[in-house]
Amino acid sequence: MTDVHTLAGAYALDAVTDLERAAFRRHLAGCESCALEVAEFGETAARLADPTGTGLPPGLRAAVLARVAHTPQTRPGRPRMGRPRMGRSRTVAPVRWRRWTAVAAAAGVLVAGAGGAGYLVRQQQLQDARERAVAAEARVAQIDAVLTAPDAVVRQQPASGSGTVTVVGSQLRGAAVVVLAALPDPPADQAYQLWLGSGGELTSAGVLPAGQGSTIGLLPDLAGAELVGVSLEPATGSPTGQPTEGRTVATVPLT
């Protein structure tokens, strides 16, 4: 897979610059199978608009209809460059093939897992994985709820040393998401710990995964806190229950 081809997802999400978009379209012009994939991605990405449906400002309909009444239409002509055609029969085969191999691979894994004495162990592992996935999904849903809250406020600060700490808070959700980006990775037995400050008091809001300088924390209950603190502590959390002196790397106000 060429490097430009890996941009298909970002391209369909409009997550590229104008230059990258132009480069990717040049690539598409010579790549029929990419064209089908990108057309499907475009259709898929547009479905993400569905959950955004909302009530409308009172004057919008009248304003649009009034403008439309005086706006001439362009004639059908050569279509603009844009999404490539979907569903030409000659491009269908590679997709079928790809799906079929994916199904076959999945089936192969299941057969291997069900064979012999490993079966029960595997069942337990699957169950564990399922539970972890459910827990992770719940967390993601909470993170999503904060990031997409209509009143979300984003605050960013450089961490002492390097990297940045970003806090996205929503009063509506009473929650915040803390993003540590490119802070120094601590040793494996240390971790960044989050703190909530309220009325001069600091309480622990959880310890992030050990050894990671780039990670995401969720603060599900802000309880009226005024600031979020981040400090570097042992992986089990600060033994004193307070940030260790001199190891605070960022303090981000919430109000």
Place this chain on the structure above:
Amino acid sequence: MSPRTQESTAAEPLLRAVAGGDGAAFAQLYDLVAGRVYGLAVRILRDPAQAEEVAQEVLVEVWRTAARFDPARGSATAWIFTITHRRAVDRVRSEQASAARLRRVAAVSAAGADYDSVVEAATTRIEQQQVRRCLQGLTERQREALTLAYYGGYTYREVAELLGTGLPAVKARMRDGLIRLRDCLGVSRA
């Protein structure tokens, strides 16, 4: 033919009629899609006044360029929301550098009392639920990447920076996430 949503099925003949200059069809199309055109713009721009401007531009563009819609390239609703997304993202990017955007205070009021949202909510409920359910089926990392890009208007480079992740990983999460979402939503013609 790919399985399409009910609304998309309804939108296509309307959009064809609009291409022929049918104003009544445009009004019907407006009622079908305007809630999401505006809602998507609000989600990306975080500013109702700007979102209203963008929604107005997009809807007039739909009228003006309806003849360019080609059903062989995708559904009518995808055509409309693709234009919407692009316009909103262009606006948010031209307006503020990403660092400033990160610090931006969201200006969207939580109050929706002025708006008549009931009709729109009722018509889009099934599609909404399907999209939400399918989003739940992504991995956490795929969802993060898709959500920040699509609803946040960030480029994949900005997403990588925001998450402290490498560029290849972010590109892969977006692509793999869309593949999984596509299969869950049944978007294909194979």
